[in-house]
Amino acid sequence: MGDSIKRPTFYEGQILAATDLEASVQYARNQRARHDRLQHSWGIVEGLRLNPEERQTDSGVAYIEVSLEPGMAIDGSGRQLVVTEGLRLSRDDFRQAGVVSLTGDAADPPTYPIFLTAVDQPITATDSLTGSCGTSAPRRMEEGAVLEFGRPGDELDLEEQIPPAVDEGPDDLRFPWRILLGYVRWDNDIRRFTEALDDHDGIGRRYAGVQAGEVTAPNGELLLRSNASGTSGAPAIRLRADEDESVMSVGLDSGTGDLSNLMWLSSEGDLTVLGRLRGKLSSRNVLLESGVAFDGTVLPLPPGVTEDQVAGGEATLHIQLSPRTPPPARPVGTFGAMMQRLDVDPDTRRVNCLWRFINFDLLDATNPNVNVFDEPGSCSYVVMAQLAEDEEEAEQ
Amino acid sequence: MKMTVIHTRSSGHVLAAFSAVADPERDPTPLLEQGLLVRNTKSIKPGVSPRGEELVIAALELEATVLDLVSDVLDTPRSFSVINGNLVRNVSEVTGVQFNASLQSSTQLTITLPTALLPETVIWIQAERIGNDGPRELRNGLLVVDALRPPATASPDPDGIIVNQPVRVMLGISSGSDDPPHASPLTFPGDYAIMVLVAGRSPVIVTREFPLSPGPIIAA
Numbered sequence: 001m002g003d004s005i006k007r008p009t010f011y012e013g014q015i016l017a018a019t020d021l022e023a024s025v026q027y028a029r030n031q032r033a034r035h036d037r038l039q040h041s042w043g044i045v046e047g048l049r050l051n052p053e054e055r056q057t058d059s060g061v062a063y064i065e066v067s068l069e070p071g072m073a074i075d076g077s078g079r080q081l082v083v084t085e086g087l088r089l090s091r092d093d094f095r096q097a098g099v100v101s102l103t104g105d106a107a108d109p110p111t112y113p114i115f116l117t118a119v120d121q122p123i124t125a126t127d128s129l130t131g132s133c134g135t136s137a138p139r140r141m142e143e144g145a146v147l148e149f150g151r152p153g154d155e156l157d158l159e160e161q162i163p164p165a166v167d168e169g170p171d172d173l174r175f176p177w178r179i180l181l182g183y184v185r186w187d188n189d190i191r192r193f194t195e196a197l198d199d200h201d202g203i204g205r206r207y208a209g210v211q212a213g214e215v216t217a218p219n220g221e222l223l224l225r226s227n228a229s230g231t232s233g234a235p236a237i238r239l240r241a242d243e244d245e246s247v248m249s250v251g252l253d254s255g256t257g258d259l260s261n262l263m264w265l266s267s268e269g270d271l272t273v274l275g276r277l278r279g280k281l282s283s284r285n286v287l288l289e290s291g292v293a294f295d296g297t298v299l300p301l302p303p304g305v306t307e308d309q310v311a312g313g314e315a316t317l318h319i320q321l322s323p324r325t326p327p328p329a330r331p332v333g334t335f336g337a338m339m340q341r342l343d344v345d346p347d348t349r350r351v352n353c354l355w356r357f358i359n360f361d362l363l364d365a366t367n368p369n370v371n372v373f374d375e376p377g378s379c380s381y382v383v384m385a386q387l388a389e390d391e392e393e394a395e396q
Numbered sequence: 397m398k399m400t401v402i403h404t405r406s407s408g409h410v411l412a413a414f415s416a417v418a419d420p421e422r423d424p425t426p427l428l429e430q431g432l433l434v435r436n437t438k439s440i441k442p443g444v445s446p447r448g449e450e451l452v453i454a455a456l457e458l459e460a461t462v463l464d465l466v467s468d469v470l471d472t473p474r475s476f477s478v479i480n481g482n483l484v485r486n487v488s489e490v491t492g493v494q495f496n497a498s499l500q501s502s503t504q505l506t507i508t509l510p511t512a513l514l515p516e517t518v519i520w521i522q523a524e525r526i527g528n529d530g531p532r533e534l535r536n537g538l539l540v541v542d543a544l545r546p547p548a549t550a551s552p553d554p555d556g557i558i559v560n561q562p563v564r565v566m567l568g569i570s571s572g573s574d575d576p577p578h579a580s581p582l583t584f585p586g587d588y589a590i591m592v593l594v595a596g597r598s599p600v601i602v603t604r605e606f607p608l609s610p611g612p613i614i615a616a
Contacts, residue, residue: 289416291416292399292470300424307426374440378434
């Protein structure tokens with residue numbers, strides 16, 4: 001076992017040393033950090049976007065100024081990084097960071113990651129108070145956050161940062177944790193930023209999360225939103241205990257925070273979907289297709305039924321054919337028509353539809369010129385597919 | 397309402413059609429994988445074996461297009477073509493088509509279209525051996541009438557040069573799949589169902605017996 005957690009305690013008349021007070025502060029600080037680190041996951045909590053503002057040089061070349069909006073993040077040690085006011089990215093700091101690539105493809109210029117890292121800054125005492133032996137030291141520590149410019153590709157190592165051991169508090173900042181805020185592009189000729197990006201090649205801003213085996217709502221309703229409430233069109237999922245009609249629903253934010261349902265499940269287990277259900281269906285569903293087909297064509301399957309389901313015996317087909325009006329006979333004369341053949345090949349679903357025409361003008365069994373012929377035609381069809389039970393359902 | 401027409405890829409001739417109420421604009425590709433069976437008129441006369449052509453057009457040669465439903469197309473699809481995505485009614489078939497294949501001198505089936513055709517007219521032909529147990533002989537070919545084919549002696553045409561000479565299409569017919577194409581004359585005599593599709597004209601589907609003694613036979 002590592003070092004156990006020690007809680008400071010006090011007794012009446014105790015002379016408090018600085019270490020006792022420091023231990024009290026550290027105990028609370030470490031406890032909070034363990035919670036943020038272990039019950040949550042690190043990332044941006046609020047704000048901290050890189051906002052570009054379009055500008056032009058005196059010679060008319062477009063560039064941008066980039067500013068960081070206020071916000072908060074939690075790093076992998078559980079430390080809070082708070083940016084209290086907007087901050088403009090300094091072109092001088094960027095150039096002096098030594099990250100600028102002097103080579104590269106003009107059509108695909110390099111992207112430089114922008115990180116936020118924590119920094120502690122002692123605040124020098126502004127009064128003349130000293131210790132008992134005349135000692136003096138800062139009495140406040142500023143928990144700051146600073147911007148760091150990275151080289152292209154530095155963002156690839158973010159997930160390999162190592163958090164402190166479980167019993168430890170926030171990192172001691174020997175290796176400050178990097179939180180990716182976005183990227184910038186830089187024009188070496190005008191020495192200015194030209195673009196700000198949230199992500200690049202699939203790596204972008206990471207937001208703080210929750211690690212929990214169970215989430216319980218105190219008021220009978222649990223809501224998961226993909227964006228802040230009131231973001232029109234943002235999808236959300238709601239669990240509601242006191243509604244028979246929709247104990248679970250999926251919908252879109254109507255713009256006021258209310259959910260416009262797309263799909264909901266009742267307490268009876270009925271699922272209602274406003275759109276179409278796609279995919280492999282089962283459980284004795286009967287699906288239909290119908291229409292008209294000409295001789296020789298292969299009948300289409302009902303939507304949702306696949307050739308593999310038919311070949312594998314998961315779907316049984318029932319096919320009904322009906323004759324349509326015969327096609328016009330081509331030779332001139334008085335003709336009668338009868339259905340000669342109307343069936344479907346059970347293996348290929350190919351339609352056989354043939355009409356027999358008889359020329360009544362030459363209707364004489366001894367007449368070698370009696371004009372009888374078969375012509376292909378079209379028929380009406382209905383294809384019904386009955387889907388087999390799943391094995392699990394059959395066992396029930 | 398929509399319908400799906402199945403037509404030849406090169407000449408645009410509609411050979412079959414169907415509609416589907418539940419999913420009218422489905423991808424029809426899986427329905428073409430087995431090819432398309434094309435049956436022609438079968439004549440039945442006393443004392444004569446019934447005769448009618450049956451060809452299977454390979455999936456590679458076919459295309460399917462979803463169009464607004466036209467009832468006539470579902471009943472008589474072979475009266476129509478799809479040209480540049482539009483449905484057009486075919487004009488009458490080319491008459492006087494000649495078919496020639498000689499045992500002694502030819503390894504090829506020669507088909508002659510005597511009718512004047514406009515330049516760039518597409519002609520697609522399939523010949524398929526039918527009616528016995530021998531190896532299946534299947535050949536098809538494509539020809540585009542050459543705009544530069546001289547001479548242009550017919551009356552002036554606003555669309556350009558009229559080809560007023562016979563157009564000949566030659567299809568190699570070999571003795572079997574093991575032989576190189578066009579290697580030998582017709583060693584498996586028999587009946588061949590032949591379909592000639594001239595773009596914009598109604599299909600010509602006939603049965604001819606090969607090999608023949610030299611000399612053309614003129615289609616009815």
